[in-house]
Amino acid sequence: TQLLEQSPQFLSIQEGENLTVYCNSSSVFSSLQWYRQEPGEGPVLLVTVVTGGEVKKLKRLTFQFGDARKDSSLHITAAQPGDTGLYLCAARHASGGSYIPTFGRGTSLIVHP
Amino acid sequence: NAGVTQTPKFQVLKTGQSMTLQCAQDMNHEYMSWYRQDPGMGLRLIHYSVGAGITDQGEVPNGYNVSRSTTEDFPLRLLSAAPSQTSVYFCASSYSQGTVGYGYTFGSGTRLTVV
Numbered sequence: 001t002q003l004l005e006q007s008p009q010f011l012s013i014q015e016g017e018n019l020t021v022y023c024n025s026s027s028v029f030s031s032l033q034w035y036r037q038e039p040g041e042g043p044v045l046l047v048t049v050v051t052g053g054e055v056k057k058l059k060r061l062t063f064q065f066g067d068a069r070k071d072s073s074l075h076i077t078a079a080q081p082g083d084t085g086l087y088l089c090a091a092r093h094a095s096g097g098s099y100i101p102t103f104g105r106g107t108s109l110i111v112h113p
Numbered sequence: 114n115a116g117v118t119q120t121p122k123f124q125v126l127k128t129g130q131s132m133t134l135q136c137a138q139d140m141n142h143e144y145m146s147w148y149r150q151d152p153g154m155g156l157r158l159i160h161y162s163v164g165a166g167i168t169d170q171g172e173v174p175n176g177y178n179v180s181r182s183t184t185e186d187f188p189l190r191l192l193s194a195a196p197s198q199t200s201v202y203f204c205a206s207s208y209s210q211g212t213v214g215y216g217y218t219f220g221s222g223t224r225l226t227v228v
Contacts, residue, residue, distance in 0.1 A: 033216040042117075042203050042219030043156075088156070090217070100146065100171070101217070105155035 004089055004104035012110045016078050021107040023089035024071045032072050032091040033101070034063055043088055046074075079111045115139050119204050119220035126194040126227045134189040134223050136204030142218070144207045145187040146171070147179065149200040150222075156203065162187055194227045201225070 005024045013019055023032065031050045035043035047056050049065035049072060056063045060083075062075040072091075076083055086108050090101040120135045138145065146161040158171030162181040176198060178190040187206075191198060201224050205217040 035216070040222075042205075042221050043217070044219070045216035048216055100144075100158065100161050103148075103156040105153065 004091055004102055006087075006089060006104035006107050008107060009105070010108050012112070013079055014112050015080055017111075018075070018077050019079055019109070020073055020075045021087055021109070022071065022073050023091075023104055025091065027070065029065075029069045029072075029091040032065060032069075032089060034072070034074055035088040035090065037086040037088060037106070039085075043086075076109075079109075081111045081113050084109060084111050117204055117206055117218050117220035119202075119223050121223060122221065123224045124226070126191070126225065128194060128196060128227060130194050132191050132194065134191070134202055134204075134225075136187045136189065136220060137185050138187075138204075138206040138218070139185065140206065140218065141184060142206035142208055143184070145181065146205050146217070147177070147187070147189045148203045148205065149173065150203060151200050159189065159202075191225075196227045199225060199227045 007022050011019060033048045034046045036046055037043040047063045049063055052069045053067045054065040060077045064073045086106045088106045089104045092101050117138045126132055143164050147159040148156040149159055150156050157173050159173055159177050160168055160171055160179040162168045165181050165184050168179050168181055181187050201222050203222050204220045207217045
């Protein structure tokens with residue numbers, strides 16, 4: 001099983017702070033997705049990155065794919081309570097056969113008002 | 114609204130009982146998967162299907178069966194429920210691997226407790 005390591009596991013911050021969460025593997029990814037999961041709901045896709053070095057922005061969220069396609073980061077600027085949730089990365093490794101992604105264990109974020 | 118529909122949302126079973134978790138999608142997605150989510154364990158793949166009539170095992174298949182007779186439906190059967198199967202179950206669907214850059218659409222989950 002090819003593993004995706006997410007860090008930190010937990011993050012508790014005040015409204016207005018910035019934060020970065022990470023997703024790493026020893027294997028090369030062909031593509032990577034970030035999801036956000038709110039309590040009692042299923043994960044919702046935020047973004048997909050495909051090209052090494054790619055940067056995508058979604059309002060206050062910035063997603064970066066490492067040049068070697070082995071890691072990714074999610075940066076949130078001026079966090080708000082509505083950003084609270086579990087952030088999951090999922091990736092298909094370049095050596096994989098069909099697209100059945102591997103999920104990381106997630107970063108649980110709490111933003112306090 | 115288009116999406117993935119899971120039923121029931123909540124279920125309590127007694128050890129040894131069987132049941133079927135239903136999953137349906139109306140997006141004509143080829144790929145469908147079942148995951149279970151447990152605290153600290155993330156999403157673990159139970160079974161998946163790459164098209165009607167084709168299924169395969171994931172990481173934690175024991176105690177579960179699936180079938181895919183239509184593109185839309187992908188039910189998950191618990192054969193003889195055990196307390197270790199207490200979990201939140203998610204069904205997800207996506208386009209085929211030929212479509213680069215897509216992701217999964219998830220259902221809202223079934224919370225199962227086995228007593």
